[in-house]
Amino acid sequence: MTAPVIRPPRSSIVSPPVIAGRNIRVTFGDNIALDGVDLTVRPGEVVGLLGHSGSGKSTLMKTLTRLTDFTADELTVAGRDVAQQNGSDLRSLRSDVGYVFQHFNLVPRLSALTNVLTGGLYDAGAVNLIGGFGRTQRVEALELLRRVGLEGKASQQSRTLSGGEQQRVAIARTLMQHPKLILADEPVASLDPRLAGTILTLLREIARERQVPVIVSLHVVGLARKYTDRVIGLRDGRTVFNSRAEELNEEAVSTIYGEHADIVEQ
Ligand SMILES: Nc1ncnc2c1ncn2[C@@H]1O[C@H](COP(=O)(O)OP(=O)(O)OP(=O)(O)O)[C@@H](O)[C@H]1O
Numbered sequence: 001m002t003a004p005v006i007r008p009p010r011s012s013i014v015s016p017p018v019i020a021g022r023n024i025r026v027t028f029g030d031n032i033a034l035d036g037v038d039l040t041v042r043p044g045e046v047v048g049l050l051g052h053s054g055s056g057k058s059t060l061m062k063t064l065t066r067l068t069d070f071t072a073d074e075l076t077v078a079g080r081d082v083a084q085q086n087g088s089d090l091r092s093l094r095s096d097v098g099y100v101f102q103h104f105n106l107v108p109r110l111s112a113l114t115n116v117l118t119g120g121l122y123d124a125g126a127v128n129l130i131g132g133f134g135r136t137q138r139v140e141a142l143e144l145l146r147r148v149g150l151e152g153k154a155s156q157q158s159r160t161l162s163g164g165e166q167q168r169v170a171i172a173r174t175l176m177q178h179p180k181l182i183l184a185d186e187p188v189a190s191l192d193p194r195l196a197g198t199i200l201t202l203l204r205e206i207a208r209e210r211q212v213p214v215i216v217s218l219h220v221v222g223l224a225r226k227y228t229d230r231v232i233g234l235r236d237g238r239t240v241f242n243s244r245a246e247e248l249n250e251e252a253v254s255t256i257y258g259e260h261a262d263i264v265e266q
Pocket residue numbers: 028031032033051052053054055056057058059060
């Protein structure tokens with residue numbers, strides 16, 4: 001049996017970017033959280049965000065669905081001008097973006113399958129909500145659980161699943177949403193290093209298979225180097241590194257982290 005082929009991202013020249021951002025700025029009172037960040041992300045690309053606590057990683061993700069106010073010379077996500085989205089347009093933009101969080105955010109009492117099904121609620125509409133989930137959606141949710149390696153756990157209450165399993169359910173739930181972009185904010189911070197590798201591999205495979213870009217914030221440089229295509233290093237809200245993951249050498253790490261560089265290298 002041959003190993004599955006993981007395709008590299010399609011040529012960055014032919015694919016239009018899923019995110020095009022120029023000069024993104026966010027301020028909270030006197031605090032400048034993002035100070036002129038540029039962000040271009042292509043289909044299928046896995047982009048790692050690195051930086052100290054407070055450097056602006058989560059804030060940058062939040063700008064992409066307008067969960068925080070910002071100014072920018074340009075910010076489009078999946079072809080939509082983020083600053084111009086309101087009401088149903090904004091809900092529609094948010095439904096195009098899948099989130100994966102550190103603490104999984106599953107409904108603990110519900111089964112793995114039902115948690116996955118909730119990812120499709122935006123598409124299901126009110127009628128289906130009253131009548132329960134349709135057969136097509138259940139088939140899709142089961143297929144997604146199989147994709148993340150949890151076909152045997154569909155009916156298990158999510159609170160009884162291990163951390164790694166819960167994060168797989170959360171990823172399947174996100175896919176149920178048919179996202180055009182996945183934002184993973186420290187998705188492996190609560191997992192041991194081996195599991196961290198499996199979850200990041202899964203996210204990378206999904207990015208390739210579906211040509212959906214993934215932005216993932218990480219606190220471990222070694223994980224960014226191994227599992228992402230490109231790394232953006234933020235320091236005090238500014239981009240101090242934006243290059244291929246292989247180029248994340250010692251000098252780059254100290255540019256991002258300064259004197260604390262040694263504690264993040266693993
Ligand atoms: N809602 C808010 N109100 C005020 N300040 C905020 C708010 N959200 C973020 N900040 C500030 O913006 C800066 C960037 O925060 P952010 O959460 O983006 O950092 P981070 O890089 O994600 O950090 P961590 O690694 O700890 O998650 C910090 O100084 C933070 O205190």
